[in-house]
Amino acid sequence: MCECCTQEKDIYLPQIATVQKVRLMNDTEMYVRFTMDDGGFDYTPGQFVEVSIAGIGEAPLTIASSPTQKDGIELVVRRIGNVTKAIHNLRAGDKIGIRGPLGKGTYPVEHSKGKDLIFICGGIGLVPQRSFINYVLDNRTDYGNVTVLLGTKCYPQRFFQSELQQLEARDDVHYLETVDEAHDCWNGNVGVVTTLIPKIESELASSEIFICGPPIMYKFVLMALAEDSVPRDQIYLNLERKMKCGVGLCGHCQINKYYVCIDGPVFKYSDLGVAPEAI
Amino acid sequence: MAVKKITKAALTEWVGELVSKERVFGVQSKGDKFDFGPLTSAQDLRLDYDVTLQPPKKYFLPPVETLLTFEVSAGYESQYSDKPFVLIGVHPYDMIAINQIDELFKQGYYDTHYMTRRSNATIITCDVVNASENVFASQMKTATVKDGFDILLTDIGDSYIAEAATEKGEALLSKAETADASKDDLDKREKIQKDNEKNLSKHQLKCEVAELPGLLENAYNHPVWEEKAATCFACGSCNQVCPTCYCFNVQDDVKWDMKTGQRCRAWDGCMLDGFAMVAGGHDFRKKRADRFRHRLYRKAKYVPEKIGGQIACVGCGRCVSACLPDIANPVNVYNRLFDDIKTK
Ligand SMILES: Cc1cc2nc3c(=O)[nH]c(=O)nc-3n(C[C@H](O)[C@H](O)[C@H](O)COP(=O)(O)OP(=O)(O)OC[C@H]3O[C@@H](n4cnc5c(N)ncnc54)[C@H](O)[C@@H]3O)c2cc1C
Ligand code: SF4
Ligand code: SF4
Ligand code: FES
Numbered sequence: 176m177c178e179c180c181t182q183e184k185d186i187y188l189p190q191i192a193t194v195q196k197v198r199l200m201n202d203t204e205m206y207v208r209f210t211m212d213d214g215g216f217d218y219t220p221g222q223f224v225e226v227s228i229a230g231i232g233e234a235p236l237t238i239a240s241s242p243t244q245k246d247g248i249e250l251v252v253r254r255i256g257n258v259t260k261a262i263h264n265l266r267a268g269d270k271i272g273i274r275g276p277l278g279k280g281t282y283p284v285e286h287s288k289g290k291d292l293i294f295i296c297g298g299i300g301l302v303p304q305r306s307f308i309n310y311v312l313d314n315r316t317d318y319g320n321v322t323v324l325l326g327t328k329c330y331p332q333r334f335f336q337s338e339l340q341q342l343e344a345r346d347d348v349h350y351l352e353t354v355d356e357a358h359d360c361w362n363g364n365v366g367v368v369t370t371l372i373p374k375i376e377s378e379l380a381s382s383e384i385f386i387c388g389p390p391i392m393y394k395f396v397l398m399a400l401a402e403d404s405v406p407r408d409q410i411y412l413n414l415e416r417k418m419k420c421g422v423g424l425c426g427h428c429q430i431n432k433y434y435v436c437i438d439g440p441v442f443k444y445s446d447l448g449v450a451p452e453a454i
Numbered sequence: 455m456a457v458k459k460i461t462k463a464a465l466t467e468w469v470g471e472l473v474s475k476e477r478v479f480g481v482q483s484k485g486d487k488f489d490f491g492p493l494t495s496a497q498d499l500r501l502d503y504d505v506t507l508q509p510p511k512k513y514f515l516p517p518v519e520t521l522l523t524f525e526v527s528a529g530y531e532s533q534y535s536d537k538p539f540v541l542i543g544v545h546p547y548d549m550i551a552i553n554q555i556d557e558l559f560k561q562g563y564y565d566t567h568y569m570t571r572r573s574n575a576t577i578i579t580c581d582v583v584n585a586s587e588n589v590f591a592s593q594m595k596t597a598t599v600k601d602g603f604d605i606l607l608t609d610i611g612d613s614y615i616a617e618a619a620t621e622k623g624e625a626l627l628s629k630a631e632t633a634d635a636s637k638d639d640l641d642k643r644e645k646i647q648k649d650n651e652k653n654l655s656k657h658q659l660k661c662e663v664a665e666l667p668g669l670l671e672n673a674y675n676h677p678v679w680e681e682k683a684a685t686c687f688a689c690g691s692c693n694q695v696c697p698t699c700y701c702f703n704v705q706d707d708v709k710w711d712m713k714t715g716q717r718c719r720a721w722d723g724c725m726l727d728g729f730a731m732v733a734g735g736h737d738f739r740k741k742r743a744d745r746f747r748h749r750l751y752r753k754a755k756y757v758p759e760k761i762g763g764q765i766a767c768v769g770c771g772r773c774v775s776a777c778l779p780d781i782a783n784p785v786n787v788y789n790r791l792f793d794d795i796k797t798k
Contacts, residue, residue: 183564185532187521187704187717229524230708230715256733272530390736417732419704419722422563426701426724429748430738432756437562451674452738 186422189227189272194265195247200334203254204299205263208240208247209271218242220307221281221413221441225421226250226262227272234258235418237440238276239302241309251302251334277421280439282307282385283411291319291377295396297326297368297388301335303413303440304387308342315347320377322349326368326388330358349376368392372399379403385441387413393454397444410444414453455624458632459639461613468630469496472540479513481506481543493542501543501609505586505770509551509697510544514571515721521567521704522717533716534570540626542578546599546650547591547768549579551697553602557761558700567719576622579603580614581643582650588771590657590785596768597650610642656771657785660792663765666754673791674747682787683743685779686725692749692773692782693723698757698766701729724748750787 196208218238225233234256240249254263265271284307292311294304304323311318323342327333333354343350351371353364364371368388372379384405386396393412400410416428416435428435431450433442447453460468472478473493480493481503488503490510524530544552556572559565579599582591591597599606604623608615615635618624635643661669693699703722708715722729725745731737739745757766773782 183566183569185522185566186563187567188532189530191529227530229526229530230706230712232706232717233704259733270527270529390738415732416738417730419702422565424559424563424565424700424702425704425719425722427703427722427730429724429752429756431751432759452744 187274187420189225189233189274192271192273194267194269194271196267197265199263200251201332203332204334205252205254207250207252207262207265209250209273210247211273212270215248216276218248218276219281220284220310221303222276222278223303223421223440224248224250224273224275224277225418226252226258227274228258228261229272231261232258233272233274233419233421234262235277235421235436237303237306237413239305241306241313243310243313251299251305253299274421277436278440279437280441282310282441283383284310287383288317289319291322291382293322293324293375293377293379293382293384295324295368295372295384295386295388297392298328298332300386300388300392300413301325304385305335307385312345312348320349320382321347322375322377322382323351324368324371324375325350325352326371326392327352327354329356330354330361351375367395369395369399372396372403379405381409383409383411385411385413390415397454407445407448408443411441412444412447412453413441414439455618455620456627457615457617457635457640458627458630459613459635460616460630460632464631465607465614466496466499469493469499469542471629472496472542472626477537477539479510479539479541490541490543499542501580501607501614502583503543504582504584505545505589505772506548507772508695509548509770509772510541511552511555511697511700513539513541513575514552514555514568515700515702518718518720519567520716520718524706524715524717526713526715530717532566534567536570536574538574538576540576540578542580544577544579544603545582545591545770546579547589547594547596547770548697549577549599549602550596550764551768551770552577553599554698554757554761554764554766555700556602558757561760576604576626577602578605578607578623580607581609581646582654583609585654585656586771586775588656588774588783589654589769590659590771591654591769592651593655593657593659593785594663594765594767594769595651597654598647608643608646610639610646613639615639615643654769657774657783658789659785660789661796664763666765666788667758667763669788669791669795670751670755672795676791676794678787678790678794679743679747682781683741683746685781686742686746687778688725688727688742688745689778690723690726691776691778693725694721695772695776697768697770697772698753699723724752746781750784753784754788
């Protein structure tokens with residue numbers, strides 16, 4: 176029996192997409208925009224795709240664009256291993272394979288309406304958040320105050336700079352940035368991202384807070400938020416784990432009873448009490 | 455459906471016919487042990503075996519299988535193994551393990567590769583005749599099985615009782631020379647099954663199997679994980695021999711022409727180093743104790759929560775035999791927790 180008899184699709188079969196544009200953003204991060212050859216798909220901020228490079232393999236990558244943006248789907252890819260290296264070699268016109276969109280734990284785009292939103296991003300953690308940030312900006316009146324905090328390890332690693340400058344220039348967004356290590360060309364905040372938390376103007380305890388960054392960051396941000404008595408069901412964490420299948424079967428992404436690929440990647444902190452491996 | 459009686463001679467003849475016409479896999483001796491393998495002669499079939507080295511899951515989830523082929527510039531094509539086969543001699547606990555994986559591979563995303571193999575199979579189970587040295591299926595309530603199989607055989611001495619449970623099974627069984635099973639025959643079968651439900655108990659669980667998920671509620675930080683894992687080699691044998699373990703890896707192989715190749719899936723194991731390690735080197739379950747705990751939580755809590763409460767250990771005892779430092783036995787761990795937690 177095969178697809179034609181069971182009416183079921185092969186969940187491992189990538190669909191073909193064409194790369195529209197690539198741009199190196201710094202030493203290690205590359206911007207990629209692609210379109211699906213068969214027309215595309217709807218998605219919600221927080222979802223990811225498995226990008227397939229034939230002969231090398233697949234890598235889960237968050238969709239960095241907002242579904243409100245109609246021309247193509249954007250990714251930001253850090254070069255760190257085999258598949259991501261191959262992605263860095265792509266040029267406009269090249270074909271890639273895509274499975275997705277994947278992940279049922281997404282940003283609470285509806286639930287958060289009318290509330291103040293705070294995005295706390297560490298380094299490449301800006302990428303998944305960008306999908307929701309841009310969605311909010313395209314539906315600005317649906318949401319309350321918007322605060323974006325970004326911490327980057329060192330000055331040369333900053334990316335999306337023109338976009339971030341635009342964010343900073345808006346008077347309906349409170350944007351704060353810091354770098355961990357001082358640098359001659361940088362005259363802004365120095366220190367880890369948690370040092371920006373006291374500067375947030377929105378009422379923390381009534382805001383919806385979204386966190387995405389390297390594993391180590393979560394613990395410190397959550398400690399800081401606990402001091403401000405933010406209820407756990409208003410905190411959302413975007414978690415990353417090793418992935419192979421993306422569909423809840425291979426076991427690699429499991430955090431206690433949860434599978435990041437299907438139950439996440441975005442989790443409500445209050446749901447993670449039963450998942451001590453999460454943080 | 456039909457419950458028949460078939461003499462041992464008639465069974466051998468029937469299996470001989472099957473072997474000559476179909477792809478058949480069955481239990482055979484392998485040195486002083488037993489294993490499933492291609493069956494070419496009815497004489498080689500050993501329905502009196504105690505346990506097989508490997509569980510039958512390899513017929514549905516092979517150690518390595520091709521999911522897709524690709525041509526670097528032209529795209530991907532799904533690959534399916536489309537050949538029907540008959541699997542003879544699956545013990546009840548292994549059948550229950552297959553039923554569990556069936557559910558997991560179709561409940562969320564439907565895995566067409568697994569399910570194609572599964573629907574190509576005709577499964578003939580048999581009640582246990584000889585208990586293996588580490589079986590504890592009675593404790594897990596998996597010593598007998600009610601569904602999933604096409605035919606169930608029970609050795610009642612001079613003959614077998616053969617129950618067809620599906621149309622596929624009925625059609626197959628109709629080719630054998632059988633008689634109707636008498637009340638007396640059925641009583642004999644019931645006695646054998648009742649005995650198995652008590653006697654496949656080489657390790658005794660101190661609580662009811664249904665209490666295990668509750669027991670684990672309060673066991674996360676118990677010292678037993680560190681204690682047991684102190685001698686663990688992280689060899690993954692306990693995953694490999696387990697009929698309910700199904701974690702896998704996916705990997706591309708490119709042919710010598712550098713243009714075509716295949717995407718394969720292969721067994722993986724949560725006890726192995728690096729199972730949860732991401733690019734850059736961060737390992738989310740670096741400590742062996744954490745992996746040891748994860749395996750036993752999967753068996754008695756995480757997987758049961760996905761499949762209606764059934765514990766994902768069927769008591770086959772294979773991991774007990776396979777583990778060199780002798781720490782993998784789930785019963786010992788659960789009993790230790792029971793002693794410490796329930797008696798407090
Ligand atoms: C939900 C999710 C979203 C992500 N979004 C982004 C993103 O937007 N941009 C980005 O640069 N990176 C992202 N990552 C991380 C990215 O997936 C890994 O860097 C990438 O898989 C590394 O693959 P590789 O083949 O280059 O590395 P290798 O070291 O060669 O890895 C081999 C394989 O292991 C698995 N693997 C290794 N590291 C990871 C990892 N960190 N996460 C998941 N699987 C891994 C993959 O299957 C990978 O193909 C995301 C990860 C997850 C889980
Ligand atoms: S528990 Fe035993 S069989 Fe399992 S990985 Fe450790 S040493 Fe190997
Ligand atoms: S955990 Fe051990 S005894 Fe239980 S099913 Fe797996 S191999 Fe058999
Ligand atoms: S990536 Fe395979 S289970 Fe989540």
